[in-house]
Amino acid sequence: MATYPFCADYDKRGMAKCKLCKEKCEKGTLRLGKVAANPFSSGDTMKLWYHTDCLFESFKRARATTKKIEDPEEDLENWADVEDEDRKKILGLVEELQDVLDKKAATTPKKQTPKKKADIAPPQPAISAKEVRPDPPTDRNHKDNSFREFRRLCAAIADEPSYLSKTQLVSDFLSRGSGKDGFKGDLRLWVKLLLPGVVKRVYNLQSKQLLKLYSQIFNTNLEEMMEDLEQGDVAETVCKFFEESRQLPPVKKSNLSLQDVDEALQELSGKTREEDQTITLRAIAKKSTANDLKMVVRLIKGDLRINAGAKHILDGVHSDAYEAFQTTRNIDSVLDKIISGNTESLKMSAELLTPVLPMLAEACKSVEYAFKKCPSGVMYAEVKYDGERVQLHKQGTNFKYFSRSLKPVMPHKVDHFKEYIPQAFPGASNLILDAEVLMICTKTGNPLPFGTLGIHKKAAFQDACPCLFVFDCLHYNGEDLMNKPIVERRGVLEKTMKEVENRVMFSEMVKIKRPEDLRDMIARVLKQGLEGLVLKDIQSIYEPGKRHWLKVKKDYLNDGAMADTADLVVLGAWYGTGKKGGMMSVFLMGCYDHRINKWCTVTKGHDDAALERLQKELDMVKISQDLARVPQWLKVNRGLVPDFVAADPKRSPVWEITGAEFTKHQIHTADGISIRFPRVTRERDDKDWESATSLSQLKDLYQASKECLNLDGLTGGDDEDSGVGVGSAVSKTPSPSSSTSPSPAKKNEEDKKVRKNKTERKEDSGKKRKREEGDDRGSTHDNKKKVSQSNAVQRTLFQNPSPSSSTSTKGMNTPLKAPTCNPLPDFLAGVLVVLPDDIKERALLRRYIMAYGGEVLPDYRADQATHVIASKQDSDTHKGAGVRVREAWAWDSVKLQRLMPAQLYQV
CATH class of the missing domain: 3.30.470.30 (DNA ligase/mRNA capping enzyme)
Structure with a gap:
């Protein structure tokens, strides 16, 4: 185990006196101890206790060579046990102490040695926080190139919740450096290590393989390491067992440079054999503290756990660096311009054979x-x-x-x-x-x-x-x-x-x-x-x-009203990774197959909002992805064996799973049916396993989703029709159309009510067919077609012009009935019309044409038109494949209630 020059402890008795102020430390408060040699016993040590403020006050008066707390993780024993408020206080005192010492060093007079004029360095220009320009070449032993400073910056970025503040931290360090007198490190290397996911190396090492190699290096139990890995962070696991290792204990103080780490990683990236990888990993571990090795493992994994991406890091290097990087994706090209001082314009163009970030x-x-x-x-x-x-x-x-x-x-x-x-x-x-x-x-x-x-x-x-x-x-x-x-x-x-x-x-x-x-x-x-x-x-x-x-x-329209959904039972779960490590965060969902009396898998659902609560509520049995321990009731393929299975699926909760569509994926055992892009939309407390979706019902849902698609009212309102007609959104206020065409959201409820009350179900069969007929405006027809449901709605509107009919609430709770009026004639059925934008009352004419059975085509379908209304602006242009006629043809057909001959109006 490593030894520390200082320690932290919460006073248990309140008896110890502070060595500076001579006052007793209060019981239960934090005190800091300085480890010193015991004068009464050779080789032994003793602890001199201080109040937190008193110890740092003594540091300010001490000589430059006196040991001080510079990095609490490295210098302070029991740092992990210190409460958050006390941590913040100590970190603030460390930063304050560093500022005091820097000022003291700058004002302390030094003996001036005469120098030749040629040896006097010219004054350096001020470095802008947004234009970092280091002095090449850099000294690899300079503090700005130390791996310890790299870890310190990463820790500060990780602790900062604001993205703008993260960028400012990067900018401040890369402009001022660790000594606040200008950055003197290797900028290119700093940026590459801060962005391991962008500047990628291939190490051929996954988490379990890393643990296998480190268990041999540390001479520790691999099974214990694998169990600790369930907490979700392989770097923390390696760090923990490194600290406990007797065969290869960590060094007491970090002396690694960024160049040392980069060279080791470059060497590791070329190795594929276990023996060669072990040699490289052991070599870097011999020079590392526990925290050093933790960061090395995170570099290997390509995730520093600082919650900052390329934008936040590059914005701290130069204000235009990220935009330039998005264009070229070549970090070296961007850094070349910054390091050379050519920062007036970082506008980059696409480079051949170098990928461009897609729009x-x-x-x-x-x-x-x-x-x-x-x-x-x-x-x-x-x-x-x-x-x-x-x-x-x-x-x-x-x-x-x-x-x-x-x-x-x-x-x-x-x-x-x-x-x-x-x-x-x-x-x-x-x-x-x-x-x-x-x-x-x-x-x-x-x-x-x-x-x-x-x-x-x-x-x-x-x-x-x-x-x-x-x-x-x-x-x-x-x-x-x-x-x-x-x-x-x-x-x-x-x-x-x-x-x-x-x-x-x-x-x-x-x-x-x-x-x-x-x-x-x-x-x-x-x-x-x-x-x-x-x-x-x-x-x-x-x-x-x-x-x-x-x-x-489909699943975006009207807040997902068209998405495919199924009510599935929670059958199992997997451990999460990262912040969700150590808890169940990915869930295996499935349905019951009555034919074979087994539960079949359908999808892996996610629920982020209630994870903490679910850890206690879900009754699970741990099987650690062991196929031999899968219970008889679960039919699951080898690739989907979870970490946990339900103790009793018949007592598991039912969740509504929503996705873009039902798909076929043979890894799932529910007839291969799965849900693409699944998400948990709600917990169905009103359902149990018997009322959840069964396999036979799931097959019906899959088939129905592929065969039919009801688009009525699901693509937003119609500006020209004042929100009424085909494509109009479902309104809370009942309209005349509600008597003939229930909204998709209410259709199932209405059907159930009709089935329950037979006396309310007797309707004329012809009217019923019209009510249930789908909207077929999207298809192309050469011959006359039947009147669509949407046109029936329009005809109803024209026969009920009274505003009160659209706002009346008397019929809201009455059974569904057929319209009391005769439907409008469909003398325009089969007529496909192109309407230009410049005709008067275009919206009204469009509604009339649709109401009487016709169809108004968009411009891109003009080649299918039977009639094209002539535009006033470009009357010489024949747009569309149909007969070109004057606007009067349409109005006369509407007024006379019959299709007028096109020859009389032809242009």
């Missing part, structure tokens, strides 16, 4: 929000493919592919594209593309489900191949395009790219100007089973790492 999208919950976030009012709506994001770099004949996380993409997914990219871009020598790769069927052209790109899954699909769907171009033949708006970047793609069928294709993208067009696009995409849409302002530039695009998915 991202935030969740969009409604059409209104989409247009609110689009300053220009015009956007691109792009199909969101359910594949893998790929950034392709081409420099001559050299190709590189990077994933969303900037890692190289597995070769079997992308290697063949080097044959087709030159065909798709015949004039491109240098190129950076943003794209999505997914498997598509070569016969139908339809995309295959997510996950089929795997090397084994791909072999199962004979009539499929990987296809690259290109949606952006960041660099073309030496020209950086990231600062150009997407409308120009898309123009470059369209001019230079030639599609290679089923290999390199354009992503499907349409221009959207009106909310109703966006609703139509959302409905069409979701009904086709695609993942969703990505929305981009046509004037937006490419901003690496920024979430300035929008993504529309």
Whole structure:
């Protein structure tokens, strides 16, 4: 065990006197002891007790060579037992003492030795906190390069909750240094070690392998180390057993430099054999204190546990460093400019073969929000493919592919594209593309489900191949395009790219100007089973790492009203990691299979809010992921054996699990059904295992989610229709439409009430079919089609023009009934109309056309139109495939209640 020059202790009797003020230390208060030689016994030590303030006061009067408390972790015994308030006080006194000593050193007169004029160093310019410029070369033995100072800064960053304050701590140290007289350390090395997750090395060492090697180095029990690892921090485990090791005890004081640690890590990264790794780890442990080795292990794991990312560290180096790093992802290029003093402009452009941080999208919950976030009012709506994001770099004949996380993409997914990219871009020598790769069927052209790109899954699909769907171009033949708006970047793609069928294709993208067009696009995409849409302002530039695009998915709309849900039982749990170490934080959910009387796994759900409470409430049995100890009632695959299983699943709680969609994943035993992106939305205290979702019900839910999709009222309000009609949000105030078309949220409740009361269920079968008929506006028809549910709603509105009918509350609790009025004629059924923006009362005319059975098409479907209303502004342009007619054709058809011949109004 290491010895300490000072100790901390809470006085138990109140008898000891302070050596400075001679007053007794109060019982129960903190006192600090200085370990000194015992004059009455050779070789023994004794403790001289002080009040906390008194000891630091004595330090201020002491000689420079007197031992002082500089780092409580290193110098103070029992530091871990000191309460938080006393810790803060001591740390404050340490900092205050350092300032006093620095001032004292600066004002103490020294004997002046005459020097030659040439030897006098010129005055150094002041270093700005935002422009760090160290003096190369640096002394590896300088305090600014000590590993101890690195640990001290990391501890200060970890203890600071504010991100701005974390950045300020970095800025202050890298500008002032440890001596407050200017930073004299190796800036490049400091930044690389502060960002081990960015500047990555491959060590081939996971947590359990690390413990195996250190158990041999320390000669400690591996099983005990593995048990301690359940607390979630391998570095703490190594530190604990290092302190207890007799074979290799830690050194008393840290003398490591940053260069020592970096060289050891560089050596370790090239080793793959256990013997070689053990030699390197033992060598660094011999020079380390327990806290040194803890930080070394965290560097190996790539997580310093300081809760600060690249932005917070780089902002402390230079105000523009992080933005430049986002663009190039080359930390050396950014640091080269800062170290050389060229900090006037850190604007970086994309570099070939170096990944660019991808631009991202935030969740969009409604059409209104989409247009609110689009300053220009015009956007691109792009199909969101359910594949893998790929950034392709081409420099001559050299190709590189990077994933969303900037890692190289597995070769079997992308290697063949080097044959087709030159065909798709015949004039491109240098190129950076943003794209999505997914498997598509070569016969139908339809995309295959997510996950089929795997090397084994791909072999199962004979009539499929990987296809690259290109949606952006960041660099073309030496020209950086990231600062150009997407409308120009898309123009470059369209001019230079030639599609290679089923290999390199354009992503499907349409221009959207009106909310109703966006609703139509959302409905069409979701009904086709695609993942969703990505929305981009046509004037937006490419901003690496920024979430300035929008993504529309089924489970985002109307606060998740369209998401897939199931009520599942808690079957097991795993230990968490990091801050959740030592507690159950990931839960295995499942359902009951009545056929075989076993519980089947469905998904791993997460619940962060109630973790502390659940540790006590859940009745679990620890099995430590041992397949042999899995109880008979649980049907689970080897890869999902948890740390804990429920003592009795029939007494376990039921949770509602919500996700993006039901999927098939063979690792789960509930017929392979799983939930993608699962989250716990609520605890179902009103349900037990019998009323929870069973396997047969889960199969029905899976099938239903794939076969039908009710989009009524789930894509936001309609601005032109004043919030009424197809796509309008469900209102709390009853409207005339509520008598014929219940909202999706209330439909099941209404159906139950009707089934319970047979006298209230008798309806005309024809009216009932109209009430239950789905909205089919998103599909294309060449012949006449039936009147949709949405148009029936519009006709009801026109026959009930009285405002009181939409606000009356008399019928709120009455049984569901068919409309009392006759429905409007559907003489416009099968008519597909394109309406320009400049006609008078466009919104009203649109409602009339839909009410009488017609359909108003968005601009991107104009080629399907049967009639195109002529625009007043560009009357010479024939937009759309249908007959071009005057506006009067539509109004006369409405007034006369019949479809007027187009020839009489043709332009």
